[in-house]
Every structure is written in structure tokens, then in C-alpha cells.
Amino acid sequence: MTNLKSTNSKSIAVLGAGAWGTGLASIAEANGHQVSIWSRYGSETLAEVVENADAIVSAISMKGVREVATQLHGLPIPPKAVFVTVTKGLEPETISTPSQIWQETFPIHAVVVLSGPNLSKEIEMELPAATVVASRSKDAAELVQLVFSSSRFRVYTNSDPLGVELGGTLKNVIAIASGVCDGLQLGTNAKAALVTRGLTEMVRIGNFWGAKTETFYGLSGLGDLLATCNSPLSRNYQVGYQMACGKTLTEILTHLQGTAEGVNTCRVLMQRAKQRNISIPITEQVYRLLEGEVTPQQALDELMLRDIKPEYSY
Ligand SMILES: NC(=O)C1=CN([C@@H]2O[C@H](COP(=O)(O)OP(=O)(O)OC[C@H]3O[C@@H](n4cnc5c(N)ncnc54)[C@H](OP(=O)(O)O)[C@@H]3O)[C@@H](O)[C@H]2O)C=CC1
Ligand SMILES: O=C(CO)COP(=O)(O)O
Structure with a gap:
């Protein structure tokens, strides 16, 4: 170098x-x-x-x-x-x-x-x-x-340090969802929809926190989202992928090399979103999956069958 x-x-x-x-x-x-x-x-x-x-x-x-x-x-x-x-x-x-x-x-x-x-x-x-x-x-x-x-x-x-930091943090939850998407073999259309709607969710949470919207469209937001949601090297992606393949969270974390921060982040976000009444449907389904409340297929059905709505409602 x-x-x-x-x-x-x-x-x-x-x-x-x-x-x-x-x-x-x-x-x-x-x-x-x-x-x-x-x-x-x-x-x-x-x-x-x-x-x-x-x-x-x-x-x-x-x-x-x-x-x-x-x-x-x-x-x-x-x-x-x-x-x-x-x-x-x-x-x-x-x-x-x-x-x-x-x-x-x-x-x-x-x-x-x-x-x-x-x-x-x-x-x-x-x-x-x-x-x-x-x-x-x-x-x-x-x-x-x-x-x-x-x-x-x-x-x-x-x-915008807050926006840069939140981009890297929030994308880990969407990376878990992406791993599930690939593990269930849902296809490229589904993955594109998930990552794009995931970014919308990141912007919504980030705005509540006081971060700038444009920061999420840069390297630390969209950039990191693309890398982590598409790479088996990502530990967060691996958590979702392996859950979709039938492993339990405990089994996965026992064998995972290093830290998958998205597991903890997801729980913290749910707490914050409830307090502030922020809509975070993807994070909510990841949370329910990690808690063992839904199967990967049920989480997918819940997301697909939500009320229909306009694309933008930050
Ligand atoms: N790996 C990656 O590709 C990237 C990771 N990150 C982020 O960087 C952070 C670290 O990730 P990564 O290096 O992969 O994780 P690892 O699990 O490989 O390393 C975590 C490090 O944190 C240390 N640590 C944890 N708890 C304590 C404690 N109580 N006291 C002292 N040290 C502690 C560990 O120390 P010890 O060795 O002593 O156990 C270890 O050095 C994470 O937040 C991750 O999201 C960001 C970008 C890229
Ligand atoms: O943040 C990362 C890459 O930018 C590392 O992702 P994982 O923590 O999911 O491995």
C-alpha cells in the first residue's frame, strides 16, 4: 500500500x-x-x-x-x-x-x-x-x-458524525434481514426491495435522532448497506442466512467468529421506536425473528401483507 x-x-x-x-x-x-x-x-x-x-x-x-x-x-x-x-x-x-x-x-x-x-x-x-x-x-x-x-x-x-455513525449501525439490522432473504432464496427483486425499503427505514430513524438525510445516501449509509447486505463475509448477514436455513440464534452466535452487532442494535431500536412511535417494520420483523416469535417465512408474510401505502412517508 x-x-x-x-x-x-x-x-x-x-x-x-x-x-x-x-x-x-x-x-x-x-x-x-x-x-x-x-x-x-x-x-x-x-x-x-x-x-x-x-x-x-x-x-x-x-x-x-x-x-x-x-x-x-x-x-x-x-x-x-x-x-x-x-x-x-x-x-x-x-x-x-x-x-x-x-x-x-x-x-x-x-x-x-x-x-x-x-x-x-x-x-x-x-x-x-x-x-x-x-x-x-x-x-x-x-x-x-x-x-x-x-x-x-x-x-x-x-x-455529520451522528449520521455516519448511525448509517454503520442501523444497516446491520437490514443485513440480518438480507441474510434471511438470501437464505430463503427469495430472488433479486425481493432483495432490491428489502435493501431499498431498509434504507428508507434507516433515514426515518436517523432523522428522529437528528442525523442528516443525505448522509445515509453516502458511503457510510447506502455504501455500507450494499456491502453488508450482499456479502457472506458479514457476520450480521450470516446470522440471518443461517436462521433462514433453520439454525437457532444461540447455535449461530456460539459458532460465529467475531461480533454481530445487529442482534443487540435491533433490540435497542425496538425500545426506541416504541418510546417515540417510529414505524420500523423491517426491524420489527427481524426483532420478532431473533426473539423466536416468528419463523422467517412468517416474518416475510407480515412484511408483504402490511397495509398498502404511498412510497414516501418519512
Ligand atoms: N470486522 C469488520 O469487518 C468491521 C467491524 N466493525 C465494527 O467494529 C467493532 C469491532 O468489530 P470486530 O473487530 O469485527 O469484532 P471482534 O469481535 O473481532 O473484536 C471485538 C473487540 O472488542 C474487544 N472487547 C469486547 N468487549 C470488551 C471489553 N469489555 N473490554 C475490552 N475489550 C473488549 C475484544 O477484545 P478481546 O480481543 O480482548 O476479547 C475485541 O478486541 C464492532 O462494533 C463492528 O461492528 C466496523 C467495520 C468493519
Ligand atoms: O460493518 C461491516 C462492514 O462495513 C462489517 O459487517 P459485519 O459486522 O456484519 O461483519
């Missing part, structure tokens, strides 16, 4: 040695940065890894974000350090996004969201990909853009 623009070598701390943490660490390292990876089972302490960091990249799955942010809170973090969050999930208790947790814990530091169609297995193979870095701080987003940009990884900046 060739770094596009030379930037001074930065000190990058990556938290989480899972699939995406190690993938991002490799990109930054190939660009000539000093990278340290922290894992709770590793030999280096959090304090050692973040000491002098220019950027602290959190690739922790949702269930661990609050815990790690709290551990870091007591440590001397360099004031210049920018937090970068790549987690695609929602916290059940607070319905906070990961960037909201980081910003709340570190109010004076800049927080950047990195999200896009980035299946880590493809990145590992050095296949070309693009992503988005979004922040309220333009300088912070541009710093992170320089750290990760290369001839194999094209990084765009964006000023």
Missing part, C-alpha cells in the same frame, strides 16, 4: 485486537505511523498504550465501550489526542452511540467517527475500499483522514 500524502509519523493507539482493530492498525502501520494495539489479554497496559498518542482508535465491540472508556478516564490522556470510534452499535441502557459515550467521557477531546463499507477480511487482502471520517472538528477529521489514506483505502471527511 502507498501512503498518498506524506504526513508526520503519528503515534496511534488502537484499542481492541479484534478483526477491525488489527485491520486498521495494519493500514496505519503501512502508512509509517507508530502503532500500538491494546487488548485486555495483552501484556501492555492501557496507560502505556495511550501515553503520547496522537489518536486513540476504539475498535471495541459495543458491549465493552463504556467499560474501556471508564478505565481510560482515570489515565493521563494527552490533550492533543483525538478519539476515533469505529464501533457500529448502540448502548442498551442509554441508547447512546459509541461516539456519544467517548465525547461524554472526554468532553475536551475531539471525537471522530470512522465508518463505511469496510469488510475487514477484504481490507486484510488489500482489496481497495473507501470510508468516511466524520467529526464536529474539521481538523480532527482531516488528521484521521491523513493517518489512514492510502492507495488501497480512500478516506473522505464528513461533518
Whole structure:
């Protein structure tokens, strides 16, 4: 990989040695940065890894974000350090996004969201990909853009961090539904309808949250939706596909490599949608399927037989 623009070598701390943490660490390292990876089972302490960091990249799955942010809170973090969050999930208790947790814990530091169609297995193979870095701080987003940009990884900046973060998070639920669609062999028309109506649902939820509509039509929304809904490499897609093939959720999650955030996100979204009276029919059927309340075929019938209505009613 060739770094596009030379930037001074930065000190990058990556938290989480899972699939995406190690993938991002490799990109930054190939660009000539000093990278340290922290894992709770590793030999280096959090304090050692973040000491002098220019950027602290959190690739922790949702269930661990609050815990790690709290551990870091007591440590001397360099004031210049920018937090970068790549987690695609929602916290059940607070319905906070990961960037909201980081910003709340570190109010004076800049927080950047990195999200896009980035299946880590493809990145590992050095296949070309693009992503988005979004922040309220333009300088912070541009710093992170320089750290990760290369001839194999094209990084765009964006000023709607909430929209970018929600795009990556909400598409996981639609990816589960897409896996079901393919597992039931429903065909290309069905898949196109599902993904398109899924995007409408993402925009509707995102608008309630305060995100911009156009962000969902970019790489972090539609882009990630297309990647995840069409690839067996996606863990969320695999959950839906295998359920359609008759496996139970417990069986699937026991054997799944890594995290399928959509399972938890779906539950959190149902809670939020009920409180706010938001219509999320696809998410609702995915929820009922995951809870064992309907079979894949029943979920499909429920969606097809809903009241007829105009295409647009955000
Ligand atoms: N893989 C991918 O293609 C992509 C993933 N993402 C997102 O990135 C996030 C991470 O995904 P991925 O790397 O695939 O997942 P993995 O399951 O491979 O890794 C999860 C990481 O989170 C860490 N972790 C979880 N809980 C805790 C905790 N309580 N304390 C400390 N560390 C914890 C794990 O640490 P340990 O190793 O110590 O168990 C591990 O390093 C997810 O939100 C995912 O949606 C985003 C884009 C692409
Ligand atoms: O978010 C991803 C790709 O952009 C990874 O998707 P999965 O978490 O479903 O594997």
C-alpha cells in the first residue's frame, strides 16, 4: 500500500485486537505511523498504550465501550489526542452511540467517527475500499483522514458524525434481514426491495435522532448497506442466512467468529421506536425473528401483507 500524502509519523493507539482493530492498525502501520494495539489479554497496559498518542482508535465491540472508556478516564490522556470510534452499535441502557459515550467521557477531546463499507477480511487482502471520517472538528477529521489514506483505502471527511455513525449501525439490522432473504432464496427483486425499503427505514430513524438525510445516501449509509447486505463475509448477514436455513440464534452466535452487532442494535431500536412511535417494520420483523416469535417465512408474510401505502412517508 502507498501512503498518498506524506504526513508526520503519528503515534496511534488502537484499542481492541479484534478483526477491525488489527485491520486498521495494519493500514496505519503501512502508512509509517507508530502503532500500538491494546487488548485486555495483552501484556501492555492501557496507560502505556495511550501515553503520547496522537489518536486513540476504539475498535471495541459495543458491549465493552463504556467499560474501556471508564478505565481510560482515570489515565493521563494527552490533550492533543483525538478519539476515533469505529464501533457500529448502540448502548442498551442509554441508547447512546459509541461516539456519544467517548465525547461524554472526554468532553475536551475531539471525537471522530470512522465508518463505511469496510469488510475487514477484504481490507486484510488489500482489496481497495473507501470510508468516511466524520467529526464536529474539521481538523480532527482531516488528521484521521491523513493517518489512514492510502492507495488501497480512500478516506473522505464528513461533518455529520451522528449520521455516519448511525448509517454503520442501523444497516446491520437490514443485513440480518438480507441474510434471511438470501437464505430463503427469495430472488433479486425481493432483495432490491428489502435493501431499498431498509434504507428508507434507516433515514426515518436517523432523522428522529437528528442525523442528516443525505448522509445515509453516502458511503457510510447506502455504501455500507450494499456491502453488508450482499456479502457472506458479514457476520450480521450470516446470522440471518443461517436462521433462514433453520439454525437457532444461540447455535449461530456460539459458532460465529467475531461480533454481530445487529442482534443487540435491533433490540435497542425496538425500545426506541416504541418510546417515540417510529414505524420500523423491517426491524420489527427481524426483532420478532431473533426473539423466536416468528419463523422467517412468517416474518416475510407480515412484511408483504402490511397495509398498502404511498412510497414516501418519512
Ligand atoms: N470486522 C469488520 O469487518 C468491521 C467491524 N466493525 C465494527 O467494529 C467493532 C469491532 O468489530 P470486530 O473487530 O469485527 O469484532 P471482534 O469481535 O473481532 O473484536 C471485538 C473487540 O472488542 C474487544 N472487547 C469486547 N468487549 C470488551 C471489553 N469489555 N473490554 C475490552 N475489550 C473488549 C475484544 O477484545 P478481546 O480481543 O480482548 O476479547 C475485541 O478486541 C464492532 O462494533 C463492528 O461492528 C466496523 C467495520 C468493519
Ligand atoms: O460493518 C461491516 C462492514 O462495513 C462489517 O459487517 P459485519 O459486522 O456484519 O461483519
